Amino acid sequence: MTLGYVYNDSGASLAYLGPGLDVAVEEVQRTYHGVINFRHTYLIDRNILDCTALADSTEYMLSKWWYGPRLIANFTAFVGPQCLETREVNRLLSLWNVAFVTTISGDPILRDKTFSPTSLSTSSLTTISYAHLFQAILQRYNWRNIFAVFDIMSVISYQIYGSAILARLTRHAGFVMTQRKLDFRTKAQYLSALSDFKDVSRVCLFFGHAQRLRQFLVYASEEGMTNGEYVYLAMELNPSPLLGNLTWRYGDASDQPPTESVIGSVKIRKLEREFMRRTVEDFGLPIPKKPVNALLAANYAAVLIVAIVLNETLSRDSSFPFSNGREFARLFRDRGFHTDVADIYIDHVGERQPNLTVAQFDRDSGELTPRLLQLADLSRVLELSQLRWPSGNGAPPPNTPLCGYRNERSSCQGSATSWTQGFGVIGAFVSCLIGVRLVFLLKKRLFAKDRKASDFWLDATWLHSPPSGRCCFTSSLVRLCYY
Structure with a gap:
């Protein structure tokens, strides 16, 4: 699940970051075929044009999804960027015990596990x-x-x-x-x-x-x-x-700086082409000058590390309570992950450093x-x-x-x-x-x-x-x- 908006007024908009999530979900389906089956859903209101409007509508949009008719899955997680709505999303998902992986927000409340027991962050922007x-x-x-x-x-x-x-x-x-x-x-x-x-x-x-x-x-x-x-x-910031x-x-x-143009692998070049294509075709934006930036990489990596932990846990303990967001969040803490775009270290409270x-x-x-x-x-x-x-x-x-x-x-x-x-x-x-x-x-x-x-x-x-x-x-x- 991803909550957001698609108007291109902010770097947190899905117009810029959605391609990273979409490409990662497809990569998971190919890599873990027959083991993990992700269904990615966007919660979007096209009348919302900025961060403030999204923050004002967050409680309504999430509650409508949670209490309305929906598919009950073995595992549910919210993954994606936040702008001003971080605390409201965190409050509701903590109440519902749903895993929450933010890819941008560095709100200090996310480090307090009393108020943020289900939260993780793959953001490269940490206060x-x-x-x-x-x-x-x-x-x-x-x-x-x-x-x-x-x-x-x-x-x-x-x-x-x-x-x-x-x-x-x-x-x-x-x-x-x-x-x-x-x-x-x-x-x-x-x-x-x-x-x-x-x-x-x-x-x-x-x-x-x-x-x-x-x-x-x-x-x-x-x-x-x-x-x-x-x-x-x-x-x-980015x-x-x-x-x-x-x-x-x-x-x-x-x-x-001359090193900015250095791309070290064929895999990254393929991702760049796919990110550019999705940005233009799916969201109607011009071709980005720098398709693999820190925020886009954080969104792509977030989906992949969720899949990594799911696969590890299924192999080790198929009886694990995957619907328990608190327990699932603990599996990410104090460890490193390797992805195609970045090596990521998650600290002891679930925040990337x-x-x-x-x-x-x-x-x-x-x-x-x-x-x-x-x-x-x-x-x-x-x-x-x-x-x-x-x-x-x-x-x-x-x-x-x-x-x-x-x-x-x-x-x-x-x-x-x-x-x-x-x-x-x-x-x-x-x-x-x-x-x-x-x-x-x-x-x-x-x-x-x-x-x-x-x-x-x-x-x-x-x-x-x-x-x-x-x-x-x-x-x-x-x-x-x-x-």
Whole structure:
């Protein structure tokens, strides 16, 4: 079962992600013929055109299905993307003891098994992974005063994930957070946000559309705020036209990291062609530029891992209560799965944890060089190579300028300039780069470690270099760069 809508206003729409589910169901029918027989049903109201309308109608649509005439199967699961309706879907399916596999949502409630006993997530967008890595970076360079900007005109997901990340950072002692929510309709709003930022912090987290992020940095440059005294971090939820193109020069093919075009197997190429055909023929959309993206891969993989667990359990214990969503959900926890599009690690509460990499954009060579790697089990952040700071002494910037945020310290009065340490603009992105002198990139990788995750905070002292001579990370990163 899949609940959703088909209007193409959001990356969570089935218009974009439905092909992944459909192709996976057909793959299961071929692979497990005679053992597993999936019947995939969409719950769709074609009058619903956005996430808000779907959330408002979720209770009615699910209740109509549950209490109305329907085929009673040996096993039932809801698999697919969610937007704003995650909590309502989770509440009802938990009440009915039906397995729930979300392919997008990273709502923190899904980690609480008291409220979400039947839920699983194959989403590559998990707030705990991003929060761990954001905090690891902030702690490593002793940045404590943080200014966060939310672009409320972008897709709602940025507000959901950004708010969850800030909530975790706020609970950690030592961080001072300031937030602004703006629609960025006028230059005055950009300048107002920059002015507020300058008065309270030197580290800005930006959650919003790539084009508005670029414009934010353009105005920052005009205001003299890209002079090496300020840090800008951002994240891209998924490579998608709806989220913008996270590059500095739009339209230039060389803007993209060279490894993005690497597709490592014939199987993936076949899937790409099928995804493109379904997108055009079934949902009437133009041919996607990047058919195998992280969200599409998460939907395809979700169906496959459900089939994997079903087949394993049938072989081991045919008397297992498959209609019990709580018991079925437990079978996925703390283990890894291999699929055609990704290796997936599901942690001890049923949420996928991806590897996250921080890569440095080398302005001389134009190449992205991986610097830090956060393991999927959240146990460590490995230092793959040394970060290069463009300041004269090679040191990162301080949390507070020597003369204060407003040049207010008495020891600096009368001085024409305040002391700063020069460094480049930092960007925490998921798949593309911004070419502003020196940029850092957070790139999600569909690579998993079969280790148990633990819900604790990283400490900066845990960052260390891998043993000399190891190169396994490089080959793994390249191998999985296609999605």
